[in-house]
Amino acid sequence: MNVIIIGSGMAGLTAAAALAKAGHQVSIFEQYPQPGGVTAPYEKEGYRWDLGQLLIEDLGPDEPLGAILAELGVLDKIRVKVDDRRYVFPDFEINKPEKVAGLRWRIDYLKGQFPGDAAGLERYWKDYLRFTSVMIIARRMVKARGIAALYWKARLFLKLLPLLPKKDWSAKRLMDDYFKSEKLKCVFTSILADFFTPPSQFIGLGIFALNPEASFDKRLPRQLAKDTEQLYYYSILGGIHTLVKALVETILAHGGQVYTSRPVAKIILQNGRVSGVVDQSGKQVPAEIVVASASAPTPNTTPLEASLPSWVPGGCLTRRPFEGCGLWGRKAKAAVG
Numbered sequence: 370m371n372v373i374i375i376g377s378g379m380a381g382l383t384a385a386a387a388l389a390k391a392g393h394q395v396s397i398f399e400q401y402p403q404p405g406g407v408t409a410p411y412e413k414e415g416y417r418w419d420l421g422q423l424l425i426e427d428l429g430p431d432e433p434l435g436a437i438l439a440e441l442g443v444l445d446k447i448r449v450k451v452d453d454r455r456y457v458f459p460d461f462e463i464n465k466p467e468k469v470a471g472l473r474w475r476i477d478y479l480k481g482q483f484p485g486d487a488a489g490l491e492r493y494w495k496d497y498l499r500f501t502s503v504m505i506i507a508r509r510m511v512k513a514r515g516i517a518a519l520y521w522k523a524r525l526f527l528k529l530l531p532l533l534p535k536k537d538w539s540a541k542r543l544m545d546d547y548f549k550s551e552k553l554k555c556v557f558t559s560i561l562a563d564f565f566t567p568p569s570q571f572i573g574l575g576i577f578a579l580n581p582e583a584s585f586d587k588r589l590p591r592q593l594a595k596d597t598e599q600l601y602y603y604s605i606l607g608g609i610h611t612l613v614k615a616l617v618e619t620i621l622a623h624g625g626q627v628y629t630s631r632p633v634a635k636i637i638l639q640n641g642r643v644s645g646v647v648d649q650s651g652k653q654v655p656a657e658i659v660v661a662s663a664s665a666p667t668p669n670t671t672p673l674e675a676s677l678p679s680w681v682p683g684g685c686l687t688r689r690p691f692e693g694c695g696l697w698g699r700k701a702k703a704a705v706g
């Protein structure tokens with residue numbers, strides 16, 4: 370099928386590579402002169418900087434993101450390395466110990482720094498283990514078939530149960546529930562600055578995913594508890610633009626096109642079906658499927674329709690927080706997710 374993808378960020382590039390590899394005729398329309406969206410590097414006077422993406426979750430070949438890139442034939446074109454981070458606040462730091470000091474070293478260190486919040490840190494730790502377990506069981510469920518899939522589904526539900534009351538909490542509410550110290554709350558939420566999102570607007574349970582213990586000490590053993598493995602963060606050596614380049618090459622190798630400096634002005638709907646796009650020069654380009662990945666609107670508080678770029682026809686989308694959007698030409702209504 371003839372597919373137009375609006376936007377060449379990670380979402381657009383991955384969708385394009387998958388569709389081109391599956392035999393579809395794919396064209397990406399990107400408004401800026403270079404592909405990559407927020408992963409396009411900033412270049413000046415012969416130097417190149419990534420704008421922020423430093424640690425990427427799950428990039429190992431047996432992990433979800435890595436598996437997708439491996440399937441696309443892209444993973445072996447980039448160099449990835451498990452990495453960890455340190456935190457430096459004005460008056461204290463979190464540095465991994467010189468020698469591996471056990472799975473709970475960070476929680477125990479924080480208990481020493483914030484003794485008034487020791488009980489809250491224990492509650493955080495219990496929920497962190499539960500959440501990580503849910504993530505790992507979910508991975509096994511996706512890979513399993515038949516009875517095994519049902520087994521993992523039941524396990525997932527049981528693990529999830531104690532977390533369900535908190536599923537709609539914001540990160541602020543979660544932190545307020547565990548801790549009294551504002552500084553300690555910052556230890557877990559400061560990373561949200563990356564998302565330009567205040568804790569009051571970020572999904573609470575997402576805090577566990579953004580603070581996996583192995584991302585503070587990559588030497589920790591993989592096994593965290595029964596059925597619970599560490600979640601790892603990776604760096605891409607040479608910068609994230611090497612991933613952009615590898616994806617673009619894959620798209621081109623499968624006959625796709627990447628048009629830069631070509632903004633889409635409008636998506637055309639005919640009788641409730643997508644039939645193509647209009648670019649900024651006014652040219653109509655037909656397509657059976659249009660995938661709109663571009664410029665995710667402000668996260669989960671703003672209703673999508675209110676914050677959509679003007680090129681998306683109104684009244685055709687619903688949205689859940691942090692999901693991309695796609696407009697599928699074959700369906701009468703746009704699909705989201």
Ligand SMILES: Cc1cc2nc3c(=O)[nH]c(=O)nc-3n(C[C@H](O)[C@H](O)[C@H](O)COP(=O)(O)OP(=O)(O)OC[C@H]3O[C@@H](n4cnc5c(N)ncnc54)[C@H](O)[C@@H]3O)c2cc1C
Binds near residue numbers: 423632634663
């Ligand atoms: C500072 C910072 C730090 C981050 N750190 C991390 C990290 O450490 N780890 C991690 O996993 N993630 C990180 N992220 C998040 C991650 O980089 C983004 O979630 C992801 O790259 C977004 O990809 P996207 O394709 O959804 O959107 P974008 O990259 O925004 O791509 C959208 C594209 O659509 C194009 N577009 C928009 N409108 C049009 C139009 N009308 N016509 C044509 N093109 C259009 C835009 O120009 C853009 O290229 C970070 C993000 C930022 C900003």
